[in-house]
Amino acid sequence: MYTQLAWRNIWRNPRRTAIILTAILIGVAAMIILAALMRGMVGGMVDNAINNMVGHIKVQHPDYRSDPDISHGLSDVDGILKALKIVLPESARLTRRIRIDGVVSNARESAGIEIVGINPKSEIGMSFIGTAPMEGSPITDSDKNGILIGAALAKKFQTGIGKKLVVTTQRGDGESGSRAFRIRGIFHGDMEVTEKAYIFISLPAAERLVHEKESATEIAVTLARETSSKELTEFVMLCRAVLKPFNVSVYGWKDLLPAITAYLAMFDVFLLIWFVVIFIAMGFGIVNTVLMAVYERMREFGLLKAIGMRPGRIIRMVMGESLFLLMLGCAGGTFFGLGVTCYFAKTGIDLGAFSKGTEMWGMSRIILPVINAGDILIANAVVLLLGLLVSIYPAVKAARFTPVETMRQS
Amino acid sequence: MSAVTARDVSKIYTQGDVKVTALGKVSLTVETGEFVALAGPSGSGKTTLLNLIGGLDTPDGGEVTVNGMAFSTMSSGDLAELRLTQIGFVFQSYNLIPVLTAEENVAYILRLQGVGKKERQERARAILNDVGLEDKYDRKPSQLSGGQQQRVAVARALVSNPAIILADEPTANLDSKTGDSLLQMMREMNQKHHVTFIFSTHDAMVMEAAKRIVSMKDGQIVADKTKC
Ligand SMILES: Nc1ncnc2c1ncn2[C@@H]1O[C@H](COP(=O)(O)OP(=O)(O)OP(=O)(O)O)[C@@H](O)[C@H]1O
Ligand SMILES: [Mg+2]
Numbered sequence: 280m281y282t283q284l285a286w287r288n289i290w291r292n293p294r295r296t297a298i299i300l301t302a303i304l305i306g307v308a309a310m311i312i313l314a315a316l317m318r319g320m321v322g323g324m325v326d327n328a329i330n331n332m333v334g335h336i337k338v339q340h341p342d343y344r345s346d347p348d349i350s351h352g353l354s355d356v357d358g359i360l361k362a363l364k365i366v367l368p369e370s371a372r373l374t375r376r377i378r379i380d381g382v383v384s385n386a387r388e389s390a391g392i393e394i395v396g397i398n399p400k401s402e403i404g405m406s407f408i409g410t411a412p413m414e415g416s417p418i419t420d421s422d423k424n425g426i427l428i429g430a431a432l433a434k435k436f437q438t439g440i441g442k443k444l445v446v447t448t449q450r451g452d453g454e455s456g457s458r459a460f461r462i463r464g465i466f467h468g469d470m471e472v473t474e475k476a477y478i479f480i481s482l483p484a485a486e487r488l489v490h491e492k493e494s495a496t497e498i499a500v501t502l503a504r505e506t507s508s509k510e511l512t513e514f515v516m517l518c519r520a521v522l523k524p525f526n527v528s529v530y531g532w533k534d535l536l537p538a539i540t541a542y543l544a545m546f547d548v549f550l551l552i553w554f555v556v557i558f559i560a561m562g563f564g565i566v567n568t569v570l571m572a573v574y575e576r577m578r579e580f581g582l583l584k585a586i587g588m589r590p591g592r593i594i595r596m597v598m599g600e601s602l603f604l605l606m607l608g609c610a611g612g613t614f615f616g617l618g619v620t621c622y623f624a625k626t627g628i629d630l631g632a633f634s635k636g637t638e639m640w641g642m643s644r645i646i647l648p649v650i651n652a653g654d655i656l657i658a659n660a661v662v663l664l665l666g667l668l669v670s671i672y673p674a675v676k677a678a679r680f681t682p683v684e685t686m687r688q689s
Numbered sequence: 690m691s692a693v694t695a696r697d698v699s700k701i702y703t704q705g706d707v708k709v710t711a712l713g714k715v716s717l718t719v720e721t722g723e724f725v726a727l728a729g730p731s732g733s734g735k736t737t738l739l740n741l742i743g744g745l746d747t748p749d750g751g752e753v754t755v756n757g758m759a760f761s762t763m764s765s766g767d768l769a770e771l772r773l774t775q776i777g778f779v780f781q782s783y784n785l786i787p788v789l790t791a792e793e794n795v796a797y798i799l800r801l802q803g804v805g806k807k808e809r810q811e812r813a814r815a816i817l818n819d820v821g822l823e824d825k826y827d828r829k830p831s832q833l834s835g836g837q838q839q840r841v842a843v844a845r846a847l848v849s850n851p852a853i854i855l856a857d858e859p860t861a862n863l864d865s866k867t868g869d870s871l872l873q874m875m876r877e878m879n880q881k882h883h884v885t886f887i888f889s890t891h892d893a894m895v896m897e898a899a900k901r902i903v904s905m906k907d908g909q910i911v912a913d914k915t916k917c
Contacts, residue, residue, distance in 0.1 A: 578783045587769050587798070
């Protein structure tokens with residue numbers, strides 16, 4: 280009977296109920312959409328970062344990170360590769376790279392750049408360069424003088440496919456080494472900075488440039504997509520153990536991307552804060568509406584008290600009505616929010632127009648929202664709990680009306 | 690044991706700097722089964738006295754006792770419990786919960802008392818039959834006439850078998866014919882269920898229905914007549 284009464288009471292003023300339900304619905308939907316978008320963005324950010332020649336696990340000389348120089352390359356690359364293959368699952372992919380700082384120049388321009396010597400085929404699925412959209416043709420695994428440059432760099436240098444570029448760097452023997460390359464292809468990166476930051480040559484070409492043989496500054500490992508961060512940590516430990524004799528450093532991507540790792544750690548809290556902010560906007564509406572409804576029914580509460588209803592019961596009655604409103608609004612909002620996110624999860628949201636701004640954060644131009652059950656649960660919990668909390672005020676008001684006062688005010 | 694005793698009760702309202710003595714040391718005893726009219730002009734203190742007897746308000750002096758229970762010794766929770774089980778109220782208007790049907794309005798008080806569903810329905814319907822609303826169970830208050838609404842209110846007051854029913858100008862919003870028949874019905878209930886009724890009115894015609902008429906003026910009882 281109490282439930283029935285609460286249900287009927289919320290429909291006494293259908294217009295007002297519709298307004299408040301819409302507000303709750305929009306609030307909850309906004310939370311769900313926002314969470315999915317942010318998760319999508321962060322996920323994209325992590326993927327991009329890992330894809331940017333980071334990989335899941337990386338093996339480097341202990342001093343390479345503080346001084347990325349060919350003298351801090353790995354010795355016994357083959358031995359390391361063999362050791363890694365023992366501990367890593369079969370699905371894991373490995374590649375070696377030479378990454379050194381250098382200068383690229385032509386008759387017009389010169390620019391500081393990171394020279395990356397790669398095995399083009401094994402980069403497919405391991406880093407962006409393996410699958411980047413490209414004009415011209417890719418370099419081959421043994422290309423002696425082919426080079427890939429980014430579109431932005433090509434524009435700056437006013438150069439094109441087939442033209443020559445000179446690459447200069449410090450060799451393994453400390454001398455300066457310089458070689459001419461011919462532009463084979465111009466790649467397009469997700470972000471302009473990547474197009475300006477790297478040039479790619481084949482590993483043999485890089486070895487010749489620095490006068491080293493069978494060399495690499497890093498070995499990168501890419502694991503299956505569904506590898507959890509716990510499994511990853513275990514693999515990193517295994518790699519460390521097996522590579523002990525080689526005197527190298529083994530990093531997980533979380534070690535390599537400390538800013539993103541820190542951001543990820545804060546993300547859930549950050550999201551919760553956003554939920555609360557959205558709720559505050561909505562909360563005033565809820566209090567106001569419930570308060571209005573309570574004042575309109577002042578005489579009724581007076582009557583109920585007169586016939587022996589206790590204040591606690593009245594509080595429960597008003598809160599029960601709020602709970603109904605909140606549950607309806609939450610259900611609608613979840614439904615609507617999920618619908619919208621599912622739609623965009625398929626098509627993606629193109630932020631092309633704002634990409635200059637988003638690039639700074641290492642995000643992609645297209646965001647695919649990620650639906651997370653936990654976020655939806657928390658959004659609903661925030662609205663239900665805080666909604667009930669703010670309803671205490673009008674409920675206590677209702678319980679405070681005295682029959683004598685309310686009966687006189689007719 | 691008397692149903693109600695009020696001993697030297699007084700009530701003073703302060704409005705700004707002005708003190709209004711709504712009730713000045715009034716004493717009244719009502720025996721079980723009596724049918725008492727409180728008469729008097731507007732502002733004479735009828736509502737104030739009924740509110741004190743019903744435990745809706747606390748006196749500034751004196752003591753009210755219902756069925757032997759002195760209010761001054763009771764907590765507000767006890768008072769609420771007493772109102773729920775021992776006292777029925779009928780007000781001039783706004784007696785019913787608009788979203789509940791006649792039957793539900795009557796049954797609601799039983800729900801508050803924790804009476805089971807089946808018994809609630811039986812008792813509510815029986816009492817609605819008593820007050821002549823056997824075909825109006827499912828009507829919302831807005832679908833009932835003023836007289837019918839007051840009958841539902843009386844039925845609700847009666848349903849929990851209280852010791853007393855307090856009715857503050859129950860006929861004030863009704864035409865004289867409807868008011869008469871409501872009073873008649875109340876009188877019947879008084880006799881059938883042996884419930885004590887105290888009702889206020891300033892209508893001389895309505896007073897005629899009562900066996901005992903207590904007249905008030907300026908917060909005092911000025912006459913107390915019982916017809917033989
Ligand atoms: N809450 C209050 N605050 C101030 N004065 C009040 C209050 N309640 C009643 N009074 C005053 O107390 C006096 C008695 O009022 P009461 O309502 O008991 O009279 P009544 O006999 O019921 O009158 P009526 O026939 O108009 O209902 C009046 O002068 C009234 O103005
Ligand atoms: Mg009055």
